[in-house]
Amino acid sequence: MQGELQLPDSSAREKHIQKLIHALQLEGYPTAAIKSRNYSGDTLAIILHAGEAFHWLQLRRGNLSDSLADKAGFDKVGIHGRPLDFHQLHHFFDGVLEESQNIGYPFATIRLDSISIKDLQLAAAINFDPGPFIVFDTVEIGGDSKTKADYLSKVLRIPPGAPFSQASVDRALRGLQKLPYVQLVSEPQLSFQNTNAKLFLPLTDRRINSLDGIVGVLPSEAEDNKLLVTGQFNLAMYNVAGRGRDYLLQWQRLSRYSQNLSLGAKEPMLLGSLIDLAVTFELLKQDTSFLNRDFKIELKYPIHQDLSIGFFSRRQSGDLLDLGNGGPATMLRDAADFRFNSYGVNFLWSALDHALLPKSGWFASMETGLGNKRLLENSALPSTAYDEAIKHSLQYYLTLSVEKHLQLNPRLSTWLRIRAGEMDSKNLFINDLFRLGGLNSIRGFNENFFFAKRYVYANFEPRYYFDNYSYFLLFVDFGELKDQREIPEKPLSLGAGFSLETNEGVFSFIYALGKSETQLMGFNFSKIHFGYTGRF
Numbered sequence: 001m002q003g004e005l006q007l008p009d010s011s012a013r014e015k016h017i018q019k020l021i022h023a024l025q026l027e028g029y030p031t032a033a034i035k036s037r038n039y040s041g042d043t044l045a046i047i048l049h050a051g052e053a054f055h056w057l058q059l060r061r062g063n064l065s066d067s068l069a070d071k072a073g074f075d076k077v078g079i080h081g082r083p084l085d086f087h088q089l090h091h092f093f094d095g096v097l098e099e100s101q102n103i104g105y106p107f108a109t110i111r112l113d114s115i116s117i118k119d120l121q122l123a124a125a126i127n128f129d130p131g132p133f134i135v136f137d138t139v140e141i142g143g144d145s146k147t148k149a150d151y152l153s154k155v156l157r158i159p160p161g162a163p164f165s166q167a168s169v170d171r172a173l174r175g176l177q178k179l180p181y182v183q184l185v186s187e188p189q190l191s192f193q194n195t196n197a198k199l200f201l202p203l204t205d206r207r208i209n210s211l212d213g214i215v216g217v218l219p220s221e222a223e224d225n226k227l228l229v230t231g232q233f234n235l236a237m238y239n240v241a242g243r244g245r246d247y248l249l250q251w252q253r254l255s256r257y258s259q260n261l262s263l264g265a266k267e268p269m270l271l272g273s274l275i276d277l278a279v280t281f282e283l284l285k286q287d288t289s290f291l292n293r294d295f296k297i298e299l300k301y302p303i304h305q306d307l308s309i310g311f312f313s314r315r316q317s318g319d320l321l322d323l324g325n326g327g328p329a330t331m332l333r334d335a336a337d338f339r340f341n342s343y344g345v346n347f348l349w350s351a352l353d354h355a356l357l358p359k360s361g362w363f364a365s366m367e368t369g370l371g372n373k374r375l376l377e378n379s380a381l382p383s384t385a386y387d388e389a390i391k392h393s394l395q396y397y398l399t400l401s402v403e404k405h406l407q408l409n410p411r412l413s414t415w416l417r418i419r420a421g422e423m424d425s426k427n428l429f430i431n432d433l434f435r436l437g438g439l440n441s442i443r444g445f446n447e448n449f450f451f452a453k454r455y456v457y458a459n460f461e462p463r464y465y466f467d468n469y470s471y472f473l474l475f476v477d478f479g480e481l482k483d484q485r486e487i488p489e490k491p492l493s494l495g496a497g498f499s500l501e502t503n504e505g506v507f508s509f510i511y512a513l514g515k516s517e518t519q520l521m522g523f524n525f526s527k528i529h530f531g532y533t534g535r536f
Contacts, residue, residue, distance in 0.1 A: 054084040057121035062113060064096065064128040072096040084122055100130060104163030106197070107131035134164040137196040143185050145203035146242040152201070154269050155179070155244065164197045175305040176201070180355035181208050181239040208356065210236045212505070230447065244268035244276075252447060257287040260448075276300040278310075284448075288322040290335045290431040298346075307349045314369060316340040318431040320378055334430040334484075337378050340395060342371025352405065357469045357501070360407040370396040375427055395425030395432075413463050413471075420456040428453055428484040437491075439529045442477045444493025444514020446527070452481040457491070469501040475512075491516040497529075 038045040061069050072095030093110050100108035113127035138160050139153045153159050156172035173188060182203045189200040212234045235249040248264035264280040282294040298312035318338050346367035352358035373395040377386050403417035419441070421434050430451050436442055437449030442457055457479025463471040474496050481489040497510035509530040515521035 053120070054117075055121050056082050056084055057116075057118065057123040059123075060114075060125040062125035062127055064110070064126045068096055068099055068128075069126075071099050096128065098166075102165040102167045104133045104135065104165070105130040106134055106164055106166060106192075132195055134192060134195055134197050136160055136162050136164055137193075137198040140198055140200045142200060142202040143204045145182050145205050147182055147203065147205070147239060148242040151243045151269065154272075154274065157274075158199065169199060171305060172199070178305065178350065178352075178355055181206050181244075205239070206356070207504075208236075208238045210234060210505070257285070258448075259285045270299075274301060284435075285321075286431065290318055290320050292316070292318045292431055306351050307347065310346045310348070312344055312346070312369075314342045314344065314371075316342070318429070320380070336427075336429045336431070337376040338373055338427070338429065338432070339376065340371060340373040340432075342369040342395070342397075344369030358405045359413050359465075360405050362402075362404055364400075364402045366398075366400050368396070368398045370394070373425055373427060390426045393426040395423065395427075397421065397423035399434075411465050413465070415459070415461040415463065417459040418456070419458075421452070422454045424453065430484065433484060436481065439510065442479060442491050442493060442514070443475065443495060443510065443529070444477065444512035444527055445491065445516070445519065449519075450481055450489060450491065450516075451483050452489075453484050455479060455481040457481075467501065470499060472496070472498045473510075475510075477514075489517050492521075 034046055034048060061074065064074075072092055074092065096110050097108055100106070108131050109129045111127050112124040114123075114125040116123045136153075136158050139149050139156070139158065141147060141149050141152065156175055158165075158168050158172050162168075169190060176182070176184065183206055184202060185204050186202045188202070191198050191200065212232075231253045233249075233251045237247045239245070240247060244266070245268065246264070246266040248262070250260075250262040252260040261283040262280070263282075264278070266279075267277045269275075270277045276299070278296075278298045278300060280294075280296045280298075282292075284292040284294075286292070294314070294316045296312055296314040298310045300308055300310040302308045316338075317340070318335065320335055320337055344367060347365065349362070349364045352361035352363055371394075373393050375386070375389055375391045375393075377383065399419070399421040401417065401419045403415065405413060405415055407413040423432065423434065425432075433451040433453050434455060435448035435450070436452055436455060436457070437445035438447035442450070442459075457477060459475065459477050461473050461475040463473045465471040475494065477491070477493045479491055481491070483489075491514060493512055493514035495510060495512035497508065500507045507530075510528070512527045512529070513521050513523070514525070514527065519525055
């Protein structure tokens with residue numbers, strides 16, 4: 001091999017020469033050396049002699065256990081007659097040490113022993129020293145976080161007494177970034193005392209608890225040239241008592257006579273396990289037509305730090321309200337009194353760069369439920385209205401959501417979300433259906449404007465950041481929906497706005513125009529959403 005290289009001084013020159021010799025030795029030429037040196041002014045010409053290539057005669061496992069040797073790939077080195085390759089041997093040694101530090105032996109060492117050379121063949125045995133067996137001690141929390149150490153140990157899956165694992169520590173630090181209610185204020189530290197390992201986490205609590213109200217101004221549907229002001233109130237309390245308990249309250253006034261109430265609570269680590277218990281209740285009053293109630297109890301288990309699975313039981317009920325305007329009823333109206341008990345499963349996968357304000361990464365969720373639906377007879381309707389009705393039926397539903405945050409540069413990012421859902425049974429009524437429209441789904445329309453048994457829609461939103469988490473936005477929302485009568489809707493909306501983060505919360509403003517089969521696109525139908533989410 002010939003080549004020319006300029007080096008700053010004699011010290012750098014000698015280091016480079018030794019590096020060349022070492023590289024040959026690693027490739028199986030242990031007798032590599034300099035054959036000659038010739039000086040000419042400030043130029044040195046050298047000739048390297050690689051020497052003879054060595055082969056393995058034998059590599060014995062020595063005191064290395066079969067399980068460790070097999071996991072690290074012992075079969076790839078030390079085969080009789082194979083060329084000696086110390087690169088491969090170093091890779092094997094690194095694999096043994098990596099496996100060791102994940103089963104409680106972070107101070108293990110490994111080397112060759114009983115080395116003998118004969119006829120350019122090398123024989124040796126492995127000498128493995130595991131060092132002391134180390135177990136996890138309690139996690140120690142510094143900073144001003146109110147989070148309890150025993151709770152955090154379970155969430156991060158490094159319980160006291162478990163064998164030390166560097167992989168578990170690395171996974172715990174990645175999982176810590178996904179917790180929405182705490183953040184590191186400095187570098188975490190790992191200390192070893194006797195046979196115990198302690199992870200020190202300097203944490204502070206994020207200002208994630210929220211209290212907010214949103215006001216929407218839109219044309220009144222009941223009175224011409226009048227405006228209708230709708231409202232929303234949200235209260236969210238996270239990590240209550242430092243043990244991951246969450247409590248949510250949401251109230252909405254959707255239109256003149258419609259209101260919506262949602263309550264939620266989560267109790268983590270049920271009975272000391274990794275299972276979380278979540279309970280939600282929703283109440284929807286749709287003008288004077290019907291009243292819906294939805295109660296759900298769910299058990300969630302984290303399969304992986306990015307993936308969780310939940311199993312739930314759900315009871316939904318619907319009741320008709322004012323039938324006086326319908327006159328003598330001889331058949332069922334679009335809505336009906338029903339009871340629907342279902343059981344199902346859901347999955348949630350999150351690989352976002354920030355728990356609260358992501359700029360890059362993926363998020364996906366899926367839920368499906370199946371159960372029995374029972375139709376009730378309303379005393380305000382004649383019994384003949386139910387003559388041809390199916391009183392009992394099987395009903396299912398499926399929802400799917402996938403979103404991608406793509407950061408193009410520090411100032412520009414794009415948010416794309418696709419959502420879809422379907423439900424079906426022999427008895428579907430309007431108060432069964434999915435509700436879409438508004439700030440959190442298809443903008444440019446009233447909240448819960450659409451009723452759908454089947455839907456798919458996409459949100460496309462480029463963002464320009466003028467501060468770390470404050471940005472201007474443009475958006476386009478579009479999709480296709482069908483109600484229980486298979487009547488299609490193809491909504492389209494576009495608009496602009498901004499989100500401004502402050503020390504106390506987030507202020508948002510969005511102006512939207514929407515078009516569908518039942519709404520024209522025009523400035524007189526525009527929707528304005530603005531609100532402030534205070535965090536404490």
